Amino acid sequence: MSDNHHVNYKRVYLWLLALLVVSVAGPFIGILSVTLITAFGIAVVKANLVIQNFMHLRWEKTLAKWVLITSLALMALFVAGAAPDVMRHEGQNWVNVAAADAVDRGVVDEHAEEETDVAVAEPGVFDAVGQFNLICAMCHGSASDGMGAAGLALDPRPADFTDPAFWETRDDQRVKTAIRDGGVAVGASALMAPWGALYDDAQLDALVEYVRSFGPTGQ
Amino acid sequence: MSVKPIATTRSATGIPTGRLAVWWLLASEVVIFGGLLGSYIMHRMGHPEWAEAAVHTNTWFGAFNTFVLLTSSFTAVLAHQAAESGQGKKAAKYLLLTMGGALTFLLVKSVEWTIEISHGYTITANTFWSFYYTAAGLHGLHVIAGAIIMGFVAADAWRGEELQRVELIGIYWHFVDLVWIFLFPLLYIAK
Amino acid sequence: MAQATVDVQHAEHDVHEHHGPQGVLKYLWSTDHKVIAMQYLFTGMFMAVVGGFMAYVFRMQLAFPGSSVPGFGIVSPGEYNALVTNHGTIMIFWVAMPVLIAAFGNFLIPLMIGADDMVFPRINRLSFQVFFLSALVILGSLFVEGGGFGGAWTAYPPLSAQGMYNQTPLGATLWLIGVALEFVAFLLGGINFITTLMNARAPGMKAYDVPLVCWMIVIASILFMLSVGPLIAGAVMLLFDQTLGTGFYDPAAGGDPILWQHLFWFFGHPEVYVVLLPAIGITIDIVATFARKKVFGYKLMLYTTVATGVLSFFVWAHHQFISGIDPRMANVFMVTTLLISVPIAELMFVIIATLYGGSIRLTTPMLWALAFIAEFLIGGVTGIFLGASGADIYFHDTYFVLAHFHYTFFPIAIIGTFAALTYWFPKMFGKMMSDTLGKIHFWGTIIPFNVIFIPLFVLGMGGQHRRIYNYQHFPDLAGADFQLLRVIATIALLTMLAFQLVFFFNFLRSLLWGEKAPKNPWNANTLEWTTESPPPHGNWPPDQMPKVYRGPYEYGRPDREPDFWPQDEPA
Numbered sequence: 019m020s021d022n023h024h025v026n027y028k029r030v031y032l033w034l035l036a037l038l039v040v041s042v043a044g045p046f047i048g049i050l051s052v053t054l055i056t057a058f059g060i061a062v063v064k065a066n067l068v069i070q071n072f073m074h075l076r077w078e079k080t081l082a083k084w085v086l087i088t089s090l091a092l093m094a095l096f097v098a099g100a101a102p103d104v105m106r107h108e109g110q111n112w113v114n115v116a117a118a119d120a121v122d123r124g125v126v127d128e129h130a131e132e133e134t135d136v137a138v139a140e141p142g143v144f145d146a147v148g149q150f151n152l153i154c155a156m157c158h159g160s161a162s163d164g165m166g167a168a169g170l171a172l173d174p175r176p177a178d179f180t181d182p183a184f185w186e187t188r189d190d191q192r193v194k195t196a197i198r199d200g201g202v203a204v205g206a207s208a209l210m211a212p213w214g215a216l217y218d219d220a221q222l223d224a225l226v227e228y229v230r231s232f233g234p235t236g237q
Numbered sequence: 238m239s240v241k242p243i244a245t246t247r248s249a250t251g252i253p254t255g256r257l258a259v260w261w262l263l264a265s266e267v268v269i270f271g272g273l274l275g276s277y278i279m280h281r282m283g284h285p286e287w288a289e290a291a292v293h294t295n296t297w298f299g300a301f302n303t304f305v306l307l308t309s310s311f312t313a314v315l316a317h318q319a320a321e322s323g324q325g326k327k328a329a330k331y332l333l334l335t336m337g338g339a340l341t342f343l344l345v346k347s348v349e350w351t352i353e354i355s356h357g358y359t360i361t362a363n364t365f366w367s368f369y370y371t372a373a374g375l376h377g378l379h380v381i382a383g384a385i386i387m388g389f390v391a392a393d394a395w396r397g398e399e400l401q402r403v404e405l406i407g408i409y410w411h412f413v414d415l416v417w418i419f420l421f422p423l424l425y426i427a428k
Numbered sequence: 429m430a431q432a433t434v435d436v437q438h439a440e441h442d443v444h445e446h447h448g449p450q451g452v453l454k455y456l457w458s459t460d461h462k463v464i465a466m467q468y469l470f471t472g473m474f475m476a477v478v479g480g481f482m483a484y485v486f487r488m489q490l491a492f493p494g495s496s497v498p499g500f501g502i503v504s505p506g507e508y509n510a511l512v513t514n515h516g517t518i519m520i521f522w523v524a525m526p527v528l529i530a531a532f533g534n535f536l537i538p539l540m541i542g543a544d545d546m547v548f549p550r551i552n553r554l555s556f557q558v559f560f561l562s563a564l565v566i567l568g569s570l571f572v573e574g575g576g577f578g579g580a581w582t583a584y585p586p587l588s589a590q591g592m593y594n595q596t597p598l599g600a601t602l603w604l605i606g607v608a609l610e611f612v613a614f615l616l617g618g619i620n621f622i623t624t625l626m627n628a629r630a631p632g633m634k635a636y637d638v639p640l641v642c643w644m645i646v647i648a649s650i651l652f653m654l655s656v657g658p659l660i661a662g663a664v665m666l667l668f669d670q671t672l673g674t675g676f677y678d679p680a681a682g683g684d685p686i687l688w689q690h691l692f693w694f695f696g697h698p699e700v701y702v703v704l705l706p707a708i709g710i711t712i713d714i715v716a717t718f719a720r721k722k723v724f725g726y727k728l729m730l731y732t733t734v735a736t737g738v739l740s741f742f743v744w745a746h747h748q749f750i751s752g753i754d755p756r757m758a759n760v761f762m763v764t765t766l767l768i769s770v771p772i773a774e775l776m777f778v779i780i781a782t783l784y785g786g787s788i789r790l791t792t793p794m795l796w797a798l799a800f801i802a803e804f805l806i807g808g809v810t811g812i813f814l815g816a817s818g819a820d821i822y823f824h825d826t827y828f829v830l831a832h833f834h835y836t837f838f839p840i841a842i843i844g845t846f847a848a849l850t851y852w853f854p855k856m857f858g859k860m861m862s863d864t865l866g867k868i869h870f871w872g873t874i875i876p877f878n879v880i881f882i883p884l885f886v887l888g889m890g891g892q893h894r895r896i897y898n899y900q901h902f903p904d905l906a907g908a909d910f911q912l913l914r915v916i917a918t919i920a921l922l923t924m925l926a927f928q929l930v931f932f933f934n935f936l937r938s939l940l941w942g943e944k945a946p947k948n949p950w951n952a953n954t955l956e957w958t959t960e961s962p963p964p965h966g967n968w969p970p971d972q973m974p975k976v977y978r979g980p981y982e983y984g985r986p987d988r989e990p991d992f993w994p995q996d997e998p999a
Contacts, residue, residue, distance in 0.1 A: 027318065031311040038307065042300045045426055057422035064307075064418050072314045073411045079252050082260040089264040092654055092741060093271030097279060099745060100690035102754040105279040109754040116679030121286050173901050208505065209901060216592050242966075243973060244543035244628035254547045258623045265615055265653040272658025272694075276665070276676075276687055284682050360672055364682040367674040371664060 030071045146224040162232040179232040194226050259405050277368045287365040298349040299425035309338025310414040313407040320403035325394045328403045332391035339384040459549030465535035472527035482515040491918035493898040508897035509578025516581035521610045524841035528706040533645040539956035540639045542630025542974040544966045546620045559613035566606030569599045577603035585677035585685045589669040618649035633976035639954045644709030648702045655698035662691030693744040701740045707844030711797045717952045718794035719786025722981040724778045736771040749817045750824050758817045765815035792866030796847035800839045807835030828888025831881045854949045858961045859942030865934040872927025879920035883913035953992045954980045
């Protein structure tokens with residue numbers, strides 16, 4: 019690129035700094051729309067100054083300009099396509115309940131670990147009921163009767179913990195083994211997956227206790 | 238392997254091959270950062286409660302870093318100007334200043350992040366912070382990569398070799414500056 | 429191959445001062461685009477065997493559930509999921525893309541535009557090294573503790589994000605890293621292809637003198653580069669969800685799993701055109717040569733391809749019709765999806781119009797090219813059903829979808845590859861392949877292919893959902909008639925796999941003992957046929973680089989003997 023364009027780089031630089039000062043000052047005025055305009059409007063102006071003058075796009079062949087404009091246009095397209103689902107939390111016949119709850123709850127306490135296991139209600143306390151509803155209920159049903167939505171499609175069907183006959187031939191240890199090592203480990207169907215990787219011994223006991231609570235009361 | 242193929246010297250479009258490649262590289266980077274920042278914007282607009290987390294970013298650190306990067310862009314374009322007139326050593330010196338800017342930026346960032354982490358604003362504290370660290374971190378990786386490549390270009394320029402590359406690394410560097418020009422208001426001003 | 433190249437290089441020694449590293453080191457350090465092309469080709473072919481083996485195992489499980497599969501053992505549900513996941517992932521990213529784009533792009537583009545190499549040979553080498561690393565990572569992911577990732581090639585969170593759901597946390601992370609590295613490799617490679625085609629054409633070669641296959645590969649690279657960015661961002665976020673416990677895709681933490689879907693499919697849809705375009709380019713070049721006819725509408729094809737590329741960015745959510753997107757968006761995407769069938773159909777029509785009135789020679793490459801058209805048409809037409817969002821409510825996630833995309837992907841990745849390999853083998857390796865064995869392999873592949881997938885259409889219409897390891901657990905799908913279809917499909921697959929041995933035998937035998945290939949065995953018009961077979965380092969002597977005087981498809985000229993006018997012959 020030959021030097022037949024004259025840019026006073028220093029002047030552009032000073033403009034950039036001035037704009038920076040304005041954008042930092044913007045929020046102090048306290049009006050949201052002013053803040054947004056100064057923040058992003060100035061960003062666009064600064065970007066344009068850098069692109070045209072420092073990157074010399076002003077003198078570049080049109081091809082390069084089209085390449086960059088295309089990439090920006092595609093980003094706008096992506097946001098336009100995804101925003102109705104991601105940015106909004108309700109639409110035609112749907113509501114994003116979890117996101118709406120998150121907004122209502124406000125920011126989680128900063129020092130809490132936003133852990134991967136969503137079902138844990140508070141750190142440190144194992145929520146057996148929550149785990150059951152999250153993991154087991156899909157097949158066994160939230161009423162624990164073997165009528166979960168996924169369970170209806172299976173053959174053999176998942177165990178019905180509300181059936182007294184089930185408990186006549188099973189004890190806590192067998193239930194615990196089934197949860198930890200899967201159905202195959204207790205001579206039942208492989209459709210019961212092993213969950214031992216998720217729970218330690220005490221947690222398994224808590225789960226067994228919860229499952230047991232659906233059966234006839236008393237051991 | 239320093240023999241250049243004849244292919245590299247051709248230019249059917251009129252744009253030198255190296256520069257054409259840099260524009261395509263920038264296009265691909267625009268969509269990467271665009272995807273990340275677009276995702277952030279969509280989430281942020283859907284979650285007004287993140288304002289309570291976002292208020293803890295330090296505008297002065299951000300503004301200072303913006304100043305650092307703008308200055309480094311200035312020195313990068315001065316390097317280009319020097320390279321254009323064949324002054325390899327001068328170009329290399331300006332590139333070194335630019336790299337100094339990069340280093341300053343990274344140092345300030347490290348201090349900033351250390352302070353924030355010590356206050357418990359970790360990457361998992363809140364999804365706002367997850368985006369904050371991811372976006373600024375990805376940008377930071379590009380700063381590091383750019384500075385390293387700039388070192389090689391500066392070394393060649395000092396010897397008067399491959400001066401056209403000064404412009405190319407400059408364009409890349411301006412892009413890194415551009416991303417920050419948008420990150421700054423997103424994460425620090427219009428929080 | 430190595431032997432032939434070394435021989436030619438030694439003969440050229442007087443003319444060419446500099447000819448690159450020799451021997452084993454050539455494969456580590458060479459920046460010659462032809463060597464790099466071979467590296468991509470052989471890696472891709474190896475990965476095809478891996479992907480094919482996976483298909484063999486899971487189809488055996490489906491046909492004979494619970495039985496031990498010879499060469500593998502009993503297939504557990506987790507292993508089944510890992511097999512189908514990695515079969516898809518490997519076939520798209522480590523077979524279709526490296527062979528069609530990286531191998532043939534690398535080999536053909538410099539030769540077809542009259543250049544001595546790619547414009548950035550060292551970045552070219554780097555791209556292969558990153559790619560090779562990615563292949564090691566994805567293969568490694570299969571053998572780590574917990575097993576390979578089983579969350580489907582689409583890797584939707586929360587299944588892919590949380591080890592507690594996918595049970596393969598290490599495999600999932602390595603899978604993601606492997607895919608990310610592959611993306612980086614193709615970004616690097618893409619910049620090379622695009623810049624080379626745009627800038628490094630031979631003197632006199634105008635844009636419309638470039639063979640269509642080169643345009644197709646470059647437009648595909650552009651589509652890839654512009655669509656993969658958001659997914660790279662998304663992959664970083666998924667990686668952090670997997671390893672750091674962030675909540676980018678966790679609604680309770682303020683994230684959104686549908687964001688991943690949008691990020692994935694914004695890339696995922698253009699990706700299928702990324703692989704389709706090179707296959708179309710290969711087909712049209714072969715058809716022009718063996719119909720001895722100019723392409724029916726070169727500019728038409730070029731502009732239609734660009735239109736397809738642009739439109740391909742507007743259809744992505746048709747993969748998400750029933751996943752919970754806003755139904756009003758579904759309307760928009762249905763319209764654009766049905767629209768995009770028009771330019772693609774037009775490309776097919778141009779190829780057929782090129783055949784019409786031509787002097788057709790049914791060589792093996794031509795058979796493959798014709799098969800591409802026929803099979804891809806079936807694939808495309810069945811896509812229309814899926815593009816209608818109402819019909820998709822039923823068809824989504826059934827084997828109808830699976831059969832549709834195999835009727836498109838198989839022509840692209842497998843038929844396209846065999847077409848290109850049988851056509852350019854003489855140029856690449858300096859030997860001729862056996863046409864008879866080629867034809868046996870052809871029929872032994874095409875007929876079983878249809879016998880595999882037509883039953884799968886039927887099963888899909890019968891309601892068989894995807895990604896289930898044993899249909900005997902589903903009373904509505906466990907009937908003997910359905911199971912018979914599964915067995916038929918599996919036996920057809922076994923037959924098809926057996927016939928691939930014919931190809932490998934033909935390939936190796938020709939490589940080692942084949943008849944020596946002349947410069948231009950097919951009487952083709954484009955520049956790669958004007959140099960030696962295989963071309964020497966630098967492709968032509970530096971003082972004899974070609975100049976171009978006309979277009980690439982000057983076939984069937986009655987005023988010339990033989991009936992074509994090579995591009996580099998002065999007027």
